[in-house]
Amino acid sequence: MNITDALIIGAGPTGLFTAHQLKLIGLDCEIVDNLDKIGGQCIELYPDKPIYDIPAVPACTGEELTNNLIKQLQNFNIKFHLSERVDEVKKEGEKWFVKTNLGTTFLTPNVIIAGGVGSFEPRKFPPKECEKFENKSILYSVKDKTIFKDKTVSIFGGGDSALDWAVELSKTSQVNLIHRRDDFRGAQATVDKVHELVKSGKINLYTKYQILSVKGNQSLETIDIKNDDKEIKTLKSDYALGFFGLIMQLGPIANWGLNIDKKTIEVDTEKFETNQKGIYAVGDICNYPGKLKLILSGFHEGALAARACFKLARPNEKYRFEFTTTSKAAQERLGVAKK
Numbered sequence: 001m002n003i004t005d006a007l008i009i010g011a012g013p014t015g016l017f018t019a020h021q022l023k024l025i026g027l028d029c030e031i032v033d034n035l036d037k038i039g040g041q042c043i044e045l046y047p048d049k050p051i052y053d054i055p056a057v058p059a060c061t062g063e064e065l066t067n068n069l070i071k072q073l074q075n076f077n078i079k080f081h082l083s084e085r086v087d088e089v090k091k092e093g094e095k096w097f098v099k100t101n102l103g104t105t106f107l108t109p110n111v112i113i114a115g116g117v118g119s120f121e122p123r124k125f126p127p128k129e130c131e132k133f134e135n136k137s138i139l140y141s142v143k144d145k146t147i148f149k150d151k152t153v154s155i156f157g158g159g160d161s162a163l164d165w166a167v168e169l170s171k172t173s174q175v176n177l178i179h180r181r182d183d184f185r186g187a188q189a190t191v192d193k194v195h196e197l198v199k200s201g202k203i204n205l206y207t208k209y210q211i212l213s214v215k216g217n218q219s220l221e222t223i224d225i226k227n228d229d230k231e232i233k234t235l236k237s238d239y240a241l242g243f244f245g246l247i248m249q250l251g252p253i254a255n256w257g258l259n260i261d262k263k264t265i266e267v268d269t270e271k272f273e274t275n276q277k278g279i280y281a282v283g284d285i286c287n288y289p290g291k292l293k294l295i296l297s298g299f300h301e302g303a304l305a306a307r308a309c310f311k312l313a314r315p316n317e318k319y320r321f322e323f324t325t326t327s328k329a330a331q332e333r334l335g336v337a338k339k
């Protein structure tokens, strides 16, 4: 069980800056995100696009903003739990018990939901029976490529992820690449490389085919694929990898007893607290009169929610407002205090 002063759900720009604000006032926090990387929409949807309305930053890309937010946290040693989705939030005494889909648990007086438009989830294989093999022999991301060594891997998709992994795994595995169209959406250089590997027999390519069904006992054994002419092929497969892009789902957040309207959580504008004491919502996911879905709003909301957390995390202490330019305590926490 992880015990912390505040748990942040979401490592987008709002979650990151909220962590900064919590640590600055001397509170501990941990962050959970369903994605395998930090940065939320900025890193997942527009890493190369310039943003022009971050105060005092004339222009920076989604990736640059994320890197700078991470840099701003460098002295704080924050524990990130990536590739984990918070599924459960329930009251335990005066605190909140939080559990992820991987079974990681937290006990905290404060939960800050910085969940954006919900968790980014992979688009999954349609056949229902695929669920039985999910996270074992049917995967939607690769954490450890060594598990595929000397195995047969069927990769589905026509974008960069599918092509990149087909090229990479063809070095050590038997690879089937299956795509429902003839043309690929990936970078031309990778598409060319795939065709080269198909020619040399390193990749078996099946275009205009889609998954029909899967079979196996403990783990995946075969996959049936079907084309537009209803021709069916059976591929022996130890693993299937699906790269069909991501969808955003409010998901489990909808079940935590919060006031939700049009996929956003209603909050007050003093503490950004929800209808549940000790649960706050900040960034794109929160709603109040005049809400602007901009990064700069998330920063302000996170700063106020962090101060509100102090009261529940340190009930016997009084929060003192201080500037970073003059606060010795803040500078020590930031690692910039003069000796």
Ligand SMILES: Cc1cc2nc3c(=O)[nH]c(=O)nc-3n(C[C@H](O)[C@H](O)[C@H](O)COP(=O)(O)OP(=O)(O)OC[C@H]3O[C@@H](n4cnc5c(N)ncnc54)[C@H](O)[C@@H]3O)c2cc1C
Binding pocket: 009, 010, 011, 012, 013, 014, 015, 032, 033, 034, 035, 039, 040, 041, 042, 045, 046, 050, 051, 052, 053, 084, 085, 086, 087, 114, 115, 116, 117, 118, 119, 120, 250, 251, 252, 253, 282, 283, 284, 285, 293, 294, 295, 296, 298
């Ligand atoms: C193309 C594009 C361009 C944009 N340009 C601008 C711009 O120029 N200026 C500007 O200010 N804004 C811009 N925005 C909007 C901006 O990106 C968002 O306002 C901002 O990302 C919101 O940040 P956030 O941290 O609240 O949420 P997000 O960035 O959405 O991050 C939320 C994170 O929470 C995670 N999450 C959700 N639920 C769970 C759960 N149950 N468990 C674990 N993790 C969970 C998600 O996986 C996600 O990583 C743009 C958006 C897009 C799509």
